[in-house]
Amino acid sequence: MKSPYLEIDLSKIINNAIKLQEMLSDKQINITFITKGVLANLDIIKAVQKAGIKYFGDSRIDNIKKVKLNLPNINYTLIRIPRLSELDDVVEYCDYSLQSELDIIKELDKRAQEKNKIHNIILMVDVGDLREGVLVADVLPTIKEILKLDNIKLSGIGTNVGCYRSIMPSVENTQILVDLKHKIKDECYYEIEMISGGSTCTTRLFFNNQLNPEINFLRIGEAILLGEDSTNDIKINGFEDDAFILSAEIVELKNKPSLPIGQKGKDAFGNENEYIDYGAIDRAILAIGRQDVIIEALEPLDDQIKILGGSSDHMILDVTKSSTTYNLGDCISFRCCYSAMLTSMASPYVTKIFK
Ligand SMILES: *Cc1c(COP(=O)(O)O)cnc(C)c1O
Numbered sequence: 266m267k268s269p270y271l272e273i274d275l276s277k278i279i280n281n282a283i284k285l286q287e288m289l290s291d292k293q294i295n296i297t298f299i300t301k302g303v304l305a306n307l308d309i310i311k312a313v314q315k316a317g318i319k320y321f322g323d324s325r326i327d328n329i330k331k332v333k334l335n336l337p338n339i340n341y342t343l344i345r346i347p348r349l350s351e352l353d354d355v356v357e358y359c360d361y362s363l364q365s366e367l368d369i370i371k372e373l374d375k376r377a378q379e380k381n382k383i384h385n386i387i388l389m390v391d392v393g394d395l396r397e398g399v400l401v402a403d404v405l406p407t408i409k410e411i412l413k414l415d416n417i418k419l420s421g422i423g424t425n426v427g428c429y430r431s432i433m434p435s436v437e438n439t440q441i442l443v444d445l446k447h448k449i450k451d452e453c454y455y456e457i458e459m460i461s462g463g464s465t466c467t468t469r470l471f472f473n474n475q476l477n478p479e480i481n482f483l484r485i486g487e488a489i490l491l492g493e494d495s496t497n498d499i500k501i502n503g504f505e506d507d508a509f510i511l512s513a514e515i516v517e518l519k520n521k522p523s524l525p526i527g528q529k530g531k532d533a534f535g536n537e538n539e540y541i542d543y544g545a546i547d548r549a550i551l552a553i554g555r556q557d558v559i560i561e562a563l564e565p566l567d568d569q570i571k572i573l574g575g576s577s578d579h580m581i582l583d584v585t586k587s588s589t590t591y592n593l594g595d596c597i598s599f600r601c602c603y604s605a606m607l608t609s610m611a612s613p614y615v616t617k618i619f620k
Pocket residue numbers: 299301302324344345425463464465466484485486487488
């Protein structure tokens with residue numbers, strides 16, 4: 266097997282999907298499974314479909330196009346607010362899209378008109394994380410304009426937290442959406458069908474019985490793929506957390522000093538590092554680097570191994586304390602956290618193996 270390789274255990278992903286789907290559907294909450302972290306991989310999408318999930322979402326129109334060519338009837342939401350230059354594709358390939366700019370929505374209406382289609386949108390509301398979304402005070406005026414458009418259907422409102430400014434989902438910030446839904450009904454006589462309440466980090470409110478019952482959609486990637494909620498820094502109880510295992514080969518194994526010798530500059534990525542002398546150590550160099558994966562998001566399966574750092578093509582480990590005897594040519598394996606999964610899935614140098 267050509268290393269480095271990423272082993273993907275589909276049965277673990279299916280187990281997580283079935284579990285979450287059962288828990289959420291009990292409370293009439295739909296999952297939109299977010300595929301951007303796995304490049305909209307078809308094997309994974311088909312596995313998640315088997316678990317009964319019907320809605321899918323991705324940030325990249327190219328990913329959605331690819332899936333639709335293979336699975337034309339799949340329901341897909343574009344979850345990154347679109348570029349002006351991709352609006353024709355949005356109308357053509359997406360069942361829903363998240364939106365936050367009235368001018369873009371108006372243009373989308375024109376494109377939908379040209380194609381004789383109605384396009385469904387979910388208006389994003391910024392409840393504090395300061396990524397995408399209309400400010401709360403602007404929601405009603407914006408919606409009044411949207412409701413004038415013939416070829417746009419306002420299907421829902423949504424919000425995103427926990428991604429950019431790491432604001433946590435809370436009872437208060439999800440309540441904002443529910444209040445808005447009622448205001449829209451009272452002032453615009455319009456009933457919103459969907460409240461897309463958040464991502465994996467919002468499941469914490471659900472597990473604590475704090476999620477407002479009017480939230481009826483969650484956009485989920487990490488919980489199903491990795492069984493964890495990294496914004497809240499928790500593993501999800503009873504979920505499989507090791508569906509993605511990355512392995513790379515040892516190309517140097519030597520006992521060397523821990524303190525570099527010579528005058529210190531910046532490393533290959535512009536960082537200045539501090540070093541502590543803790544004597545000579547057994548070091549392994551792996552043939553994988555920052556070009557392939559965000560190494561900070563890897564956890565060695567052998568927990569006596571310490572990741573010391575890396576450069577574009579090398580990763581350096583301290584294996585002194587390990588009870589395993591490693592040899593040149595052996596592979597060392599790591600559990601992937603989200604950004605390691607995302608980058609190694611995207612690296613053309615990493616072989617993907619489905620189990
Ligand atoms: C990535 C993303 C998600 C999914 O987040 P997870 O943490 O993987 O559940 C949901 N919504 C939007 C807008 C996203 O960009």
